Amino acid sequence: MMQYPQISIPPRSQHLWRYTPWKRIHPTKVEEMPESDPIRFSSGEDSQMDDSEEIARSFIHAISKSCKKIVLKDETLELDLRCSGHICSGELNIESFGNSTLIIRISGDAGWTGLRIIGNVDGTLSMATINDLASDGHLLRCEDWFVGRDSELEFATLSAGGFLNKSDIRVDLTNRGAQLRAGIASNGYSSRHDDHHVEIKHSIGHTESSLVMHATCDDSSHSVGTGLLTICEGADGSDAGQVFRNLLLSEKSRAESIPELEVLADDVKAAHGAASAPIDVNQIHYLASRGLSREEASALIVEGFLMDAFREIKSEEVVTVMRTRLLVHLECLMNG
């Protein structure tokens, strides 16, 4: 297996690297292997993870000194990931059985954070990931999920921290009856750059997936949402949908949303869509007619728009966590 730094640098023509090229998200010069401080996980046993031929995963693997394993069995776990130092990284292996909930909060003032997760779901896992890093931090996040027979992964992400973020999330529905419900809410402000790439693979038939990404774009922020939905040959009976919506709050902000489909089976349902628009004047007027000033009305619409990314998430616990964290984040932003 080729290892970093032997792996060739991917060109920007690749879907995954179009908007946040490897050179930009790498913490130093691409040929370097910098020293990194370990991410401090609030729980988990020491573990090891295999290398990868994918450049970002291989890089994080190469520089990480910390790898933890979490096993969930019909339980709820809140896992804090503290990231500090100039460069910080770590790997996390998750195995979930039964009906479990996992709340991951990524926080700290690290200049650059690399996080790699591999997860296996057997049963139902509802998870919330909150990027709450300091506003000048960089985050490279790579996740690979495998959802087993008649299992469900609920995957909610609130991306609110960090200055430059790139997330590469891949979910493989490997057995009949596997389901994914994913919601990503990204709040763009200042010059924040937030790039989410989500690949969902229906390896076999009678699997379901839905992806909703909502991004608000204020100031001179830049939001990127790219999706690749693959329905493999013979995966008949698959049902998949993905939608990307952007709420444009300023003239200087930018949003790119590119859902892509690769359907190799015949009898499937596959839908995708993308939309970008400013706040609807009728929504503002409606809220103003109920006594809310323009600023109060806009703030409530933004809050609602971001929360609406989680409308497919059934776990009330996850939705409540997301709402609480989002309100704290928005209030902090409003108060400077």
Place this chain on the structure above:
Amino acid sequence: MLSVDNLHVSVDDTEIIKGLSLRINLGEVHAIMGRNGSGKSTLANVIMGHPAYEITSGVIKFKGTPLEEMEVFERARAGMFLSFQYPSSIPGVQVGTFLRKSVSAVRGEDAPSAREFRKELKAHMEALEMDKSFLSRYVNDGFSGGEKKRLEILQMLLLNPTLALLDETDSGLDIDALRVVAEGINSITPTAGCLLITHYQRLLDHVEPDYVHVMIDGKIVKTGGSGLAAELESKGYDWLEV
């Protein structure tokens, strides 16, 4: 309380209201009837300050203050309420959160404590025969026509306005829902002025107006008592055309 003098309103350079005058005092119920496109909803929207409408001449005053000096939210805080014909949905915002914020904004220092608010809310929801699961749903998102209208009336009861503009609040309601909504309207009218915009007599069977105005082509062409609504129901509008 509300005075409208020789009002002219345009939308995209098309004049919709062409010289309309109206006065509503506290405790009075006025009904405006008219064909589709006669300008009824435009009147309600322009009073509430929708940005799509331009007042080209004339003056509207609320409690003596020209409305042009008041932002939309200031009108609401001053006691004005519009029940929308087509209320906007606000996905992701729970009804309970929205109502709490709205009541705090409009009632200001007089806003109830959290406990009092819940008590008030429960009483009004019971009166309107609304299930408490409404509160965790998103505002008007996926609501049926009747559910939207009930939510509008619930807001009216909580905000306790001094002027209520009700734009086709009866549309989309079945007979039972109409009765419930009408009871809600009747409960505020002793202390508020009310302008009902409707096509049909059926709401006026439950809410008796003091005045009925007929609007044709952007003007009020006839004003009468509650008997005028019944006359319109049987004769239509042709006999009022100039």
